[in-house]
Amino acid sequence: MEITQYSIEEIKDPTNIIxxxxxxxxxDVEIDEDDELYSEAGxxxxxxxxxxxxxxxIVNYFIIDxxxxxxxxxxxxxxxxxxxxxxCREELQKNEF
Numbered sequence: 001m002e003i004t005q006y007s008i009e010e011i012k013d014p015t016n017i018i019x020x021x022x023x024x025x026x027x028d029v030e031i032d033e034d035d036e037l038y039s040e041a042g043x044x045x046x047x048x049x050x051x052x053x054x055x056x057x058i059v060n061y062f063i064i065d066x067x068x069x070x071x072x073x074x075x076x077x078x079x080x081x082x083x084x085x086x087x088c089r090e091e092l093q094k095n096e097f
Contacts, residue, residue: 001080002030003087008095011048018059020052025088028066037074041067045076049088056089 005028013022027045031038047061058081063072076084 001032001035001083003083004028004030006087006091008088008091018050020050020055022059023049023051023088023092025049025084025091027084027087037063037072039065039067041065043072045084047084047088049092051092056085056092058085058088 007026009024011022011024025047027047029043029045031043037043044064044066045061046064048059050057050059061076061081061084063074063076064070065072
């Protein structure tokens with residue numbers, strides 16, 4: 001899995017359900033053809049990230065087939081989640097969110 005494009009937007013949480021700041025991260029990812037997630041049109045991952053002090057974690061994520069904007073009922077493997085979390089941690093620290 002390779003992240004090819006991304007956007008990060010802070011989400012205001014008036015309910016304060018998640019402590020700290022909350023972000024929506026949209027990731028365009030390139031998936032190997034032999035992976036069950038592969039789609040010719042591409043895959044997008046929408047992740048909700050929580051940041052409290054230096055603690056950054058994935059709250060939830062959704063995998064979307066860009067062909068028809070359909071949500072896929074798959075879970076990422078642990079190493080794929082680690083890639084996303086490391087990427088988000090680096091970008092949030094670099095951009096001082």
